[in-house]
Amino acid sequence: MWRLKSIRHKASRSAKDLDEFKQKKREFEKALRQARRDRQLISKRLLQNEDDEEEVSMETSSAPLSLEQVREMIRGVQCGVEEKAAHLASLRKALRNPDTQLTFIKSENSMHMLVGQLSGHNAQCQLEAARCLHELSHSPHPSVGQACLPAGPYLLTYLSGQSTKLMELCLYTLGNLCPDSALVREKLLAQGMVSALTNCFQNQRYNLAVVEAVGFTLSQLLQAKDATEQIIPAVMASGIIPHLISALTPDAEFGFGPAFECAWCLHYLVSSNVDNSMLLSEGALSQCTAVLIKLGGAVAQGNLLDGMELLIWPLLRCLGNLLVSGGCDVMPEDTRLLAALCVFSQAYLHPHPALCRESLWTLNNLTAGSSVFCSGLLLLKLVPVLIQLLSFSKGINSMVLRVVGNIAHHGTHYCVGLTEAGLLTALCATLKMAEPEVVTLSLEVLYMLLYSSPQVHEEFTRMNGVPLLEAIQYNSEVEQRVRAAYILHHHFPSFSEVSIDLLLFMLLCWFQNTDWSDTATLNQPMA
Template structure:
């Protein structure tokens, strides 16, 4: 749902040419949306057993275990009496080796024995059996996850367990199993994984480690390209949304993990939901705005070492996509977001992460673009908060940074002559003379759009551009190979520059 609100302009280009341009932009935006969706791939996580010593965690056998050794381990678990938990712990350590996964799942009754311990009444055996299943769920071998299907009813049941450790294990195991194949997905949906997650997030609300695990598992479901409609509908009807939105708040003691996972879940919902009115009503846009303002203040003070960008990223996507939706446009560009400090926060992100996370910087500018498109309020704020000099500095950077900045400046200029005069006084015209010389076609085209808005609205801008020897720049563009640019340059010269 990556969408760029574009500046509006007048020109002598025919309606047919304009429509072709719009169609090219729509196709370009479609490619961007698809690329971003494709990069959100399902992943697996291995939850380490914190009760073990660090040395044990790294311990591996010098040689893979044989089938007879694994069979003996299963036998020990089945007939171990009071030592079953100990034998399960030995089996779990053996299952850290991916080569053991296939041997174990192919052994007769191996899963039956494991599920038997999971479903029993011994709490320690339940926990160790869940750890064994968790190791299997993290397997790189296709088919291993499907062999765990006999355990999924119990894994789902234990999401209501009073044991937070067991619940957390079950959540990460279910999240790992989901991408296994279509059979696993269909089975989990039928068994009620979404209602189970909704119940878990309510019961375990105070345990942020469990909430983070809920977020991970839910995000696995929501970003799945095979069953988006089914999952989204189930989530929307489950009562999960208000809980996810309310959890967009980092905990000073626990950190940002739970908030990050919930933010990604909400991003996947927003990007795949045509009607976001429910999300607006539940306050998602306002919550994202308030949190981004808070994070902007923290980043401005130098707080960038705690992975704060991991939370900023999904918040930006949520907000940008909501602002680009038809529902938000109908309600006004800001759709209830009125705090202009958000613009300052977005500028802080765009500057701070320019070199370390260039895409995040571009994402911040995208949200700023969507806020200012069609909004005199935010257009005025860009000027009053003295953001224009910051944006002008960013015009020197490529990778989509300068093109997004030009869109923002065009949005501001579109508000009228007064805005254009202030942009000119902030030093926009000399910088435009530089961007008009750049090799990137989009940069030159957008520079011409902004220049057109300035010269059409302000005689002062026209005089200043001529004084800066801008006419030769446009004349050079008239002889390049890009027809759209030739037409724009010719129109500006003929209608605004030659009269002077």
Template sequence: MDTNTAEQDMVTLFHNLQHSGPEREAHLKALSKALRDPSAQLTFIKKENSMHLLVSLLTGSNATCRLQAVRCLHELSHSPHNNVAPACLPATPYLLTYLSGQSTKFTELCLYTLGNLFPDSDVVKDKLVAQGIIPALANCIENQRHNLAVVEAVGFTLSQLLQVKDAAEKIIPTVLASSIPSHLLSVLTPDPKFGLAPAIECAWCLHYLTCSIEDNRVLLAHRAMLQCSSLLVSLGGAVASGNKEEGMELLIFPLLRCVGNLLSFCPVEDLTTQVGDHHIVAALCALLEAYLQTQPALARESAWVLNNLTAYSSAFCSALLTLNLVPGLIQLLPFSQGINTMILRVLANIAHNRKEFCVQLANLGLLSALCATLKMADQEMVTLSMDVLFMLVVSGPQVAEEFVRHGGLSVLEATQYNSEGEIRQRATYLLKTLEENISCS
């Protein structure tokens, strides 16, 4: 009964819209509300010439009707039905054209409508790409760069486009060749009056770019890593001082991923220039500690970036020691969820870098911490612990002797009974290395 009534109401609305007059605006407004119902959406698109009528109202001279028509399209773009998005294709050339003008609210609605249409429809996505959605977005963000509500909407639509399955082949090369990357980077710093939303949308776009291509030299040339790192330093400083703005983690996540991904493509000799201030390591440690309990996934991302950073640079390994950040990292080794393994990799990077770093690590309490991690049930932690311990032991006899004083000998002997064969072999080899280094002294 309800379904039949809703269908009849939709038919009535459609017939009313076919007749021009002062009431047409009210009928359009009623239609946009009715189209929130998925069954009404199907009824509407099945009516002959329904989309033709909506497009004629979208392109007509009445500004209020144009706005209500795009609201109707926006409701249709949310549809869960697969056949609704393709039905909206006659409107897409006009939606793209309107990105270069009209009112702010009108442009926003056009952008969000476009962003909703193509994720679940390859037909719509291919058509929009052919119609020039990427140049249209580039022009829109360039012309409206001071209007952050529109910039946010551009970021949403672009992020939807960058997530389609063939984005790496069909979308991203065109985006990188446009002015879009530089505009995304210019919006990264949050506006104190408007809030975080535009920066968040643009940061996620950059994340989708960095993780979808094999060569990030274009983004490095735009100094993307420097800008993302600088912003992380600011956010890390704010978090360390207790200023955790609501939603800040939604910006921190993509920034971390951008830096982590870009580090893999940055030449070692350019690393300091590209990353900038060595206080990035302090910011990462602050984020790690601040979100450890509430957002462990974000803490793990922070540790991952720290690992990538120290894997390539002795300067950043040294910064962790100079800024006295290692004791805080060692205290986090008991935590699980992948955080402790990543931190142990960071400590391994430091130990691998220089022998004198090994002595400093030992003096900061790493040996007793390793005695604890060697007893863990996590096989990866035990393996990594033995890797780090080996580097410390071979760095000098004084470190080997210190480990024995911490009761390490009995811990290693117990590890020889581990169920994992490789771990047993490593433990035996480590004991032999330990004895040799002690005897040399």
């Protein structure tokens, strides 16, 4: 649905009004997508009617109808012959009001009338009845969604029909009904919703409007609390996975909508507790990688298209979680991905800092345990790009420290590369920061750098780094104090005084049969 529909207007409407409406619609739809990305919440969609010539508005301003008025409209549909479609159109407009929706479902034979028109042979009445159901499905009241259940079999049947307009309406209506209650989902699943969506995707894979609608409806279904037990296994066995993966590439003319919806579907599948081996075997990892590299190239050239970041988001989550589930045995092969992730972290640092952090999180999962990608960051001279981000908070600097820690963990050659890139100077700044996690991670990385080469000791001393460690040893939290004391004792003994904290720390290491220099925490992929 994330495209601009060609809405017909009255001839008297000016071009300026049309442009203003289009802009308002773009902002409205982008806000919906942004909200879904930020909160990962189920969100209902309301399709705009292309044939409606009333004054276009994003808000419903009609007053609620009384019970008698609703009954009169129902009688108008039942008794009319040539005017049935007109009566249904009037009813549809009235159903935009939430109070009228409740009044309607409580009226006798109301849903029976709508289902009768939906299942009839009059194509126009069928379409208007579907639009009425679509308005009802958008209701905030769960009881309204449950009242629509008798229409479920017809909505699913029309997914294999000939009218793409009716197909879209049915898909978005089903997508709106899914979150209303477990009873609604149970009924729709029993009626074959998953197989109907799969068949619709297969038959309409070249119709991107329908693909987008299928993706939206499936994503609504996959977000259910009980999805892991029933829904996800059915989806994995349905044959829809290859179609979702192939739809991740955005269409140059149509836009990001279909790819966006299908990427979220894959994210919900990847982040569930099911085995991701099927997703990996179907090429989810390679496809996410290829699309991210392509988007990274566009961003690097300054082509930040509207809505692009909302596609990057679920692709990053898919890739990052696939790396966790697959381990070191399943890794991308194209090192251009490193450049793409660094480009995202730079380009979206100020407009979308959370997306910058998400890019770095994926980069952390990519470099954890991978000498190839750690070497790639050094060879491609991307480490200075990461170092520039150490001055930014909101979890960005701590994520950068995890990435450089992954690199340092591979030994002397890597630590030398980090030092030459200017990391030691940056660590002197991060050690002064107020964020405990940043200071702790800085101490871990510093220890690995100092352990790698005597030259690092000399340079750190010239930078007046030792007083920073002394300040941490006496002024910070216990964990940071003992780590600073440990570094001073092992690498700068002339400045070190054995403290009770250090003795307690060594005793703890002895009991746990571990060593502080173990960097397992840095190299564990984030969940």
